[in-house]
Amino acid sequence: xxxxxxxxxxxxxxxxxxxxxxxxxxxxxxxxxxxxxxxxxxxxxxxxxxxxxxxxxxxxxxxxxxxxxxxxxxxxxxxxxxxxxxxxxxxxxxxxxxxxxxxxxxxxxxxxxxxxxxxxxxxxxxxxxxxxxxxxxxxxxxxxxxxxxxxxxxxxxxxxxxxxxxxxxxxxxxxxxxxxxxxxxxxxxxxxxxxxxxxxxxxxxxxxxxxxxxxxxxxxxxxxxxxxxxxxxxxxxxxxxxxxxxxxxxxxxxxxxxxxxxxxxxxxxxxxxxxxxxxxxxxxxxxxxxxxxxxxxxxxxxxxxxxxxxxxxxxxxxxxxxxxxxxxxxxxxxxxxxxxxxxxxxxxxxxxxxxxx
Amino acid sequence: xxxxxxxxxxxxxxxxxxxxxxxxxxxxxxxxxxxxxxxxxxxxxxxxxxxxxxxxxxxxxxxxxxxxxxxxxxxxxxxxxxxxxxxxxxxxxxxxxxxxxxxxxxxxxxxxxxxxxxxxxxxxxxxxxxxxxxxxxxxxxxxxxxxxxxxxxxxxxxxxxxxxxxxxxxxxxxxxxxxxxxxxxxxxxxxxxxxxxxxxxxxxxxxxxxxxxxxxxxxxxxxxxxxxxxxxxxxxxxxxxxxxxxxxxxxxxx
Numbered sequence: 001x002x003x004x005x006x007x008x009x010x011x012x013x014x015x016x017x018x019x020x021x022x023x024x025x026x027x028x029x030x031x032x033x034x035x036x037x038x039x040x041x042x043x044x045x046x047x048x049x050x051x052x053x054x055x056x057x058x059x060x061x062x063x064x065x066x067x068x069x070x071x072x073x074x075x076x077x078x079x080x081x082x083x084x085x086x087x088x089x090x091x092x093x094x095x096x097x098x099x100x101x102x103x104x105x106x107x108x109x110x111x112x113x114x115x116x117x118x119x120x121x122x123x124x125x126x127x128x129x130x131x132x133x134x135x136x137x138x139x140x141x142x143x144x145x146x147x148x149x150x151x152x153x154x155x156x157x158x159x160x161x162x163x164x165x166x167x168x169x170x171x172x173x174x175x176x177x178x179x180x181x182x183x184x185x186x187x188x189x190x191x192x193x194x195x196x197x198x199x200x201x202x203x204x205x206x207x208x209x210x211x212x213x214x215x216x217x218x219x220x221x222x223x224x225x226x227x228x229x230x231x232x233x234x235x236x237x238x239x240x241x242x243x244x245x246x247x248x249x250x251x252x253x254x255x256x257x258x259x260x261x262x263x264x265x266x267x268x269x270x271x272x273x274x275x276x277x278x279x280x281x282x283x284x285x286x287x288x289x290x291x292x293x294x295x296x297x298x299x300x301x302x303x304x305x306x307x308x309x310x311x312x313x314x315x316x317x318x319x320x321x322x323x324x325x326x327x328x329x330x331x332x333x334x335x336x337x338x339x340x341x342x343x344x345x346x347x348x349x350x351x352x353x354x355x356x357x
Numbered sequence: 358x359x360x361x362x363x364x365x366x367x368x369x370x371x372x373x374x375x376x377x378x379x380x381x382x383x384x385x386x387x388x389x390x391x392x393x394x395x396x397x398x399x400x401x402x403x404x405x406x407x408x409x410x411x412x413x414x415x416x417x418x419x420x421x422x423x424x425x426x427x428x429x430x431x432x433x434x435x436x437x438x439x440x441x442x443x444x445x446x447x448x449x450x451x452x453x454x455x456x457x458x459x460x461x462x463x464x465x466x467x468x469x470x471x472x473x474x475x476x477x478x479x480x481x482x483x484x485x486x487x488x489x490x491x492x493x494x495x496x497x498x499x500x501x502x503x504x505x506x507x508x509x510x511x512x513x514x515x516x517x518x519x520x521x522x523x524x525x526x527x528x529x530x531x532x533x534x535x536x537x538x539x540x541x542x543x544x545x546x547x548x549x550x551x552x553x554x555x556x557x558x559x560x561x562x563x564x565x566x567x568x569x570x571x572x573x574x575x576x577x578x579x580x581x582x583x584x585x586x587x588x589x590x591x592x593x594x595x596x597x598x599x600x601x602x603x604x605x606x607x608x609x610x611x
Contacts, residue, residue: 009486012453013479185472192471192478193464193485200458203447210407210445211525212433212462221468267449 002334015187032176036169044168045240049280050273051175052236055182057260057272059229062186064258065267066195067222068202069117073129074257076136077106077227079249081234083140086153086244095158102235103228109136110227114220133254140246152245155238175236179273182229186269189225198222259307263314265321274322282306320344358421360385360561361529366405366415367585375401377585378415383529388555388562390572392596393582394605399565400442401585403531406563407439408432419529434462438527440518442534442565448507452517455506456492459524460485489524495558496520496550512543519550523558530554532564536571544571551575569597581605 004011004018016022035047056078063069081102088098116128140147147153157166158174165171189195197218200208209215238244256279264275286303293302318325324344332339361383368376376398383389391399404410406417408429417424419435427435438459447455463485466478493499496516506514515538522530535551536544548571554560555575566572572579573593581588581596583605589596596602 009483009490012486013482188472188474188478192466192474192482193461194468194471196454196458197461199450199454200447200461203449204445206409207441207445207447208458209429210409210433210439211458211521212430213458214428214430 013191015184036172041168044172046280046284048168048172048175048236048240050277051172051179052233052240053257053260053276053279054179054273055233055236056230056257057264057276058182058186058269059226059233060257060261061264061266061269061272062189062198062229063222063226064261065265065271066190066202067198067219069114069219069222070122070126070258071113071129071223071226072126072251072254072258073113073131073133073136074226074230075249075251075253076133077110077230078234078237078253078257079136079140079244079246080106080109080227081231082238082244082249083147083153083234084231085235085238086155087146089155090153095160099232099235103231106231106234107224107228110223110225110230111220113227114223117219117223118216130251130254133249133251137246137250140249147246150245150247152243153238155242155244157242158239171239175240178232178236182232183269183273186229190269194218194221256307259311261321262311263321265323265325266319268321268323270326271321271323274326278322282310359418360420361563362418363402363406364416364418366402366412366417368401368405368410368413375585376405379582379585379587380415381580381587381590383561383563385561386555386559387577388551388564388575390564390566390576390579390593391582392566392569392572392579393588396584397582397605398585399582400533402582403439403533403565406432406437406531433525436526436528437531438522438525438529439531440515440522440533440535442537444511444514444518446506446514446518446521449505451503451505452498452501452509452520453489453493453503455517455521456489456524457485459492459521460488462525463488488526492520492524495523495553511538512540515539515543515547516550519547523554523560527560529561529563532562532566534565534567536566536568544568547571548574569593573597 002018002020006012011017016025036044039047056074060071060074063071084102084105085098088101089095093101113129113132117125120128141149143149157164158171159165160174163170165174197208197213200211200213201215201218205215241248260272260275260279262275263278264271264273283303286306290302314321320327328344359382363382364380366376366379367374379398379402381389391402393399401410405412408424408427412425419437422435424432424435447458464481466475466481470478493502496519498516498520501509501513501517506517509517515535519532519535532551535547539547551562551564552575555562562575564576576593578591579593579596580590581599581602588601588605589599591599
């Protein structure tokens with residue numbers, strides 16, 4: 001077990017708390033950078049998807065895991081990002097302009113969706129965001145002159161400063177770079193006043209506002225940042241699949257995105273990435289398993305059933321998600337043989353004060 | 358210039374009149390206590406001051422500024438901090454993080470700087486941390502600094518909540534039953550701190566409290582309420598001797 005001896009306030013601001021972390025994250029970075037030279041084309045494509053979904057996961061984690069607001073409409077932000085990118089690219093806008101545009105437009109939409117969050121809570125907020133998703137889906141389907149309706153839009157490969165990233169490697173590095181930047185941005189936010197305000201809103205709105213946190217500003221801000229990240233992911237997604245139609249951004253997609261956060265571990269930045277990886281790897285595992293299953297079971301519905309089951313199992317047995325499971329495992333080894341079963345159980349809290357609204 | 362003043366403050370929930378035409382004035386630097394039997398409207402007054410409930414009548418003034426139309430977070434910005442009767446801490450954060458949230462109104466950095474964690478943000482964070490450490494020293498919380506609030510005993514949470522309010526560097530501190538749920542020793546510590554908060558930090562304290570021992574030890578003036586109306590105002594001894602107050606607590610002699 002490691003004991004950190006703290007000698008300065010500076011230490012608590014560091015992203016890497018000790019040498020072990022530097023080593024492991026460094027190793028991970030090296031492996032990820034070397035990946036294009038070691039793995040096949042198919043695995044590369046999966047890695048790109050993991051990066052893209054990680055960015056969405058980060059956005060959702062900020063909103064769901066750290067601000068405590070629920071959204072069942074993130075596929076809509078993904079759509080806004082994707083369509084903005086597709087349309088701007090068709091007009092010949094360079095990528096380094098169109099990507100921020102996709103983020104900003106998504107953020108603007110996120111800000112608007114955040115407004116109901118000032119009045120709605122929990123399931124009602126979920127319904128409001130769900131409605132937003134349906135609206136965007138309808139608009140992208142019906143506004144054929146702009147979006148091409150159900151016949152969709154095609155995208156060319158990304159061109160960055162005159163370099164065409166049409167092979168897998170270039171695009172992979174782009175996705176990886178943006179993922180790392182997003183992680184850094186979220187981590188930075190979480191160690192500054194804004195991130196603390198988000199967490200305060202999650203834990204107790206009433207005392208957050210008594211500490212001077214403007215609930216309206218910060219809730220809408222959280223929605224906007226979350227949507228901006230999702231918009232960036234949307235633009236990458238559009239390039240990845242090269243062809244977008246409204247069917248890719250349905251409510252079902254939104255639910256899958258929320259699954260990332262829940263499977264990964266609500267309230268952990270790691271959880272966003274782990275959840276995204278899980279979401280991408282699980283279908284592969286299912287299709288592998290299909291070869292060994294009898295014909296009647298291995299139908300097309302198998303994936304949805306497994307997904308549903310996994311979600312239920314996680315919520316019942318591991319509400320802290322994959323990252324929570326990892327934390328427990330690590331603690332078990334660190335403390336061996338002194339680990340207790342209840343160590344991570346949240347303590348029963350004392351009576352909360354009168355819920356004022 | 359008056360420091361804090363409530364004029365004809367009143368609120369009713371439907372037909373229930375919770376607070377009715379209550380007026381009082383708190384002078385800078387004093388400890389002013391509101392007492393009264395259960396349901397007298399004490400906490401409601403706090404919620405009116407925090408603008409968590411909109412007052413149905415009356416006015417509130419802080420440093421000669423009318424604050425009725427403010428929103429709750431702006432009240433905090435003015436320098437009014439509060440604690441809650443049943444503790445409203447951020448349970449899944451450490452003591453340190455809880456206190457840092459108290460520094461929210463002193464933040465100076467913009468979102469863009471924070472996203473990049475610019476040097477100015479780093480400097481500001483170190484300054485905030487120092488301010489928080491002063492509170493930690495003051496309240497002797499050093500050994501709990503990195504503990505999650507969810508795992509702390511009730512008495513310590515009460516102190517952490519006081520610390521969080523102090524971290525905002527308030528001018529006026531509202532304490533809602535600071536001694537409720539504390540054992541006699543902890544209550545004694547609390548009395549000691551309240552005195553220190555006034556003397557050394559120069560913070561004005563407005564308090565709701567039941568423990569008359571604590572009240573008479575720390576407060577300069579006391580306001581007794583019953584059923585939302587004022588019974589008496591004066592020094593602790595005066596109010597305790599007031600026949601109307603005795604009647605409210607003990608009932609009429611048969």
